[in-house]
Structure formats: C-alpha cells, structure tokens
Amino acid sequence: MIFVRDQLNEQLRGGGDFVKVNIIGPDGRQVFFNLADGMNGTFRVIWKPSMEGEHIISIMIKDRHIQESPFRTLIR
Numbered sequence: 534m535i536f537v538r539d540q541l542n543e544q545l546r547g548g549g550d551f552v553k554v555n556i557i558g559p560d561g562r563q564v565f566f567n568l569a570d571g572m573n574g575t576f577r578v579i580w581k582p583s584m585e586g587e588h589i590i591s592i593m594i595k596d597r598h599i600q601e602s603p604f605r606t607l608i609r
Contacts, residue, residue: 534578535554535592547572547573553591553592555593556580566580585608588606590603590604590606591603
C-alpha cells in the first residue's frame, strides 16, 4: 500500500496517475503488477512473484523517488 500525503501531512482526497511503480525481478526483467488507485490518496500494488530472489521496487511520485526508494525485497 502507498499512502500519499500533501505538504501539510494530510492524506490526499483524490486519485490520479502521478504515482509510478516499477518492479524488477532477480533476472533483471520488469515484473507484471497491478496498481490500483483507491481514489482517496491510497494506491495498492499487487503482484504475484513467479521467481525467488531479490526484487527491486521503485515508487515515484511526480517523477521523484519517495524516501528510501528503490526498495529491495527478498522473495522466497
């Protein structure tokens, strides 16, 4: 889940296409995923890993990485 907040730290009330996600699998290929916009400042990233190993998840808002992005996660 991604929760988008404004400069006053309040959760956004609308949706939009300003959130971009990219997932790279251990083989270096882009992984298929679904990004569901809750239209209330929340976004759900849904994917079913098909390969074990380290996946890299990048999350960008308005073409800028969020804090600590890209994330690395080990899938077993």
